Amino acid sequence: MPLPSKRFTQIREALLTWYNRHRRDLPWRRTKDPYRIFVSEVMLQQTQVERVRQYYERFLRRFPTLEELARASLDKVLKAWEGLGYYARARNLHRAAQIVLRDYNGEIPKDREKLLKLPGIGRYTASAILSIAFGKDAPVVDANVRRVLSRLFALRQHQTHKHLEELAQALLPAGRAGLFNQALMDLGATICVSRKPKCLICPLVKLCEARRLGIQNELPMRPKAHVKPHYDVAVGIIWRGDKILITKRPDEGLLGGLWEFPGGKRQPNESLQDCVRREILEEVNVRVRDLKHFMTVRHGYSHFRVTLHVFEGLYAGGQPRCRGCTAWAWISPKDLRKYPFPSANQRIIARLFDALDGTTVNFRPRTHSVKE
Numbered sequence: 112m113p114l115p116s117k118r119f120t121q122i123r124e125a126l127l128t129w130y131n132r133h134r135r136d137l138p139w140r141r142t143k144d145p146y147r148i149f150v151s152e153v154m155l156q157q158t159q160v161e162r163v164r165q166y167y168e169r170f171l172r173r174f175p176t177l178e179e180l181a182r183a184s185l186d187k188v189l190k191a192w193e194g195l196g197y198y199a200r201a202r203n204l205h206r207a208a209q210i211v212l213r214d215y216n217g218e219i220p221k222d223r224e225k226l227l228k229l230p231g232i233g234r235y236t237a238s239a240i241l242s243i244a245f246g247k248d249a250p251v252v253d254a255n256v257r258r259v260l261s262r263l264f265a266l267r268q269h270q271t272h273k274h275l276e277e278l279a280q281a282l283l284p285a286g287r288a289g290l291f292n293q294a295l296m297d298l299g300a301t302i303c304v305s306r307k308p309k310c311l312i313c314p315l316v317k318l319c320e321a322r323r324l325g326i327q328n329e330l331p332m333r334p335k336a337h338v339k340p341h342y343d344v345a346v347g348i349i350w351r352g353d354k355i356l357i358t359k360r361p362d363e364g365l366l367g368g369l370w371e372f373p374g375g376k377r378q379p380n381e382s383l384q385d386c387v388r389r390e391i392l393e394e395v396n397v398r399v400r401d402l403k404h405f406m407t408v409r410h411g412y413s414h415f416r417v418t419l420h421v422f423e424g425l426y427a428g429g430q431p432r433c434r435g436c437t438a439w440a441w442i443s444p445k446d447l448r449k450y451p452f453p454s455a456n457q458r459i460i461a462r463l464f465d466a467l468d469g470t471t472v473n474f475r476p477r478t479h480s481v482k483e
Contacts, residue, residue, distance in 0.1 A: 122263070122318055123284045123291065129314035130294035135160070135301070138168055140293070145219040145244040146177045152239045153204045153231060157197055157413070160300065166195050177217050181208040185368050189451035196454065197413075198366055203231025221245050234276070242288040250279035251292045255299025261331035262303060265320035269332050341416045345386040346374025348463065349399050351426035354441035357450065358395055361437050365412070370450040372421070372459060373397075373436070383420045394435035400427040406462050410455040419455050 134140070137160065139151035150171065154163045173191045174180040180188065185205055192201035207229040211219060219240065220226050226237040241247035252260075252275045260266065260275055284291055302309045310322050321327040349356040349372075358373045360366050375390035377383060384402045391397050401424050408419040431439050442450075444467060447460050 118318065119282055122282060122315060125314045125318065126294045126298065127284070127287070127290060130290065130297060133297070133301075134293070135297055138164065143244065145240065147171060148244040149177075149207075149219055149240055150204065152236045152243075153200050154195065156200055156231075156236065158195065162195070166192070177208050177219070178212055180205065181212040181217075185362070186451060189368050190449075193451045194454055194457065198369060198453075200231055202362065202367060203229075206230045207232065219244065221247070223249070234272070239292065242292050244289075246286070246289060248280075248283050248285060248288045250276055250283055250288070251296070252276050252279055253296065253299075255296045255303075256292075258305065258331055259295055259299045259303045259315075262308070262321035262327050263315060263319050265324055265326065266330065267326075267332065269334070339411070339415050341418070343377040343383070343386075343420060344374060344417050345377055345383040345390065345420045345422065346372045346459075347387045347391055347399055347402065348372055348405060348421065348423045348459070349391065349397065349426055350424070351441055353443060355444055355447070356391075356395070356397065356426070356431070357440055357442060357447075358433075358436040359438035366453045368451070369453050369456075370440075371453060371456050373439075375435075377420075384422065387422050387424070392429070394433075395439050396432045396434060397429040398427040399424045401425045405466075406459065408455050408458050417455070419459075421459055 139148055142148065151163065151167055154167060154170075170191050174183060174188070183205070185202065188201055188205045189198060192198060195201075210229060211217060215225075220229075221241070223237055223241060226232050226240060227234070232240075235251055235253055238249035238251045241249040242251065252272060256279060257270075257275055260278055261270065264278070279295075282291070298313070298315070302313045306328075308327050310316050310319070310327060313319070313322075316322055319327070321330050347356075356373060357370050359370050360368060362368045373391045373394050374387055375394065377386040378389075381389070387402055388399055391399055402422040403424070405421045405423040408421065410417050410419060431441075433439060444463060447463075452460065
């Protein structure tokens with residue numbers, strides 16, 4: 112979309128002036144260390160800034176250098192990531208660190224094609240690292256930038272990522288891409304928000320075509336939302352003496368590499384208790400008995416929702432061996448905090464601790480249900 116260079120200049124100057132006064136104080140903006148910027152950009156994939164802020168510095172205290180991250184076990188990396196979600200990012204970050212240490216002497220590549228070959232690095236993340244860490248003139252297009260550009264230029268039709276990237280590239284001020292990219296993202300996050308944009312205090316209000324036409328609330332064009340499927344999942348807190356059975360998910364796929372209480376999806380016309388028995392037998396070759404309801408957890412993922420029906424029961428036989436998992440363990444409840452678990456399982460652990468009088472020592476096995 113060819114536009115007058117004068118308007119481009121006005122946009123750049125107005126936005127950078129605003130950003131200089133109103134930029135958000137974020138911990139990853141206080142560094143030029145490519146590794147720390149790399150970690151922040153991976154964490155920010157599909158996750159809001161305020162949530163990342165809670166994890167970023169804690170993660171870097173645990174892994175202050177790329178070499179320490181690369182040499183750590185995946186279990187330790189996942190434990191440090193626990194609660195941030197989208198765990199494939201943690202696995203990819205870990206693998207990428209190992210590749211950078213092995214192939215690039217521990218230095219994050221400054222070359223786009225090399226960056227794009229690293230696990231979990233797409234066009235947006237590569238451009239963010241190149242522009243912010245290395246000062247390269249690389250445009251970024253995330254949801255915030257898409258929204259700003261769609262309104263600024265009144266883009267009434269759905270735009271391809273390539274088209275928006277070309278537009279963002281044309282807007283970039285040479286040598287200041289990192290600042291400009293962050294300014295665009297901040298504007299979208301704080302002023303040009305999804306609903307009820309704050310046009311009256313926007314630094315680009317006089318340059319915004321959507322505002323001039325009165326269609327800012329209609330843009331960007333949004334695809335119709337799809338109804339997420341729902342699944343009933345039954346899992347068991349299975350006691351053997353004073354130990355509880357946990358299993359480890361395969362390294363790839365949803366929640367890969369995390370530990371969990373064993374169980375799975377309920378089949379048509381199957382009772383929840385029968386589901387627990389079948390799944391645990393199929394997954395780890397263990398028979399269970401005396402199942403009683405413990406709690407219910409509702410949880411949403413990016414593409415589906417689950418209701419987790421949790422039962423407490425006793426080991427009834429069988430030599431554990433992995434069929435649908437990669438590892439299993441009988442552990443004391445006090446050791447549950449040492450393993451990386453998905454968010455839904457963390458809620459089960461918290462309720463279990465409450466039910467066991469809130470202590471992490473001297474646990475007693477339980478077979479009665481807990482009222483919610």
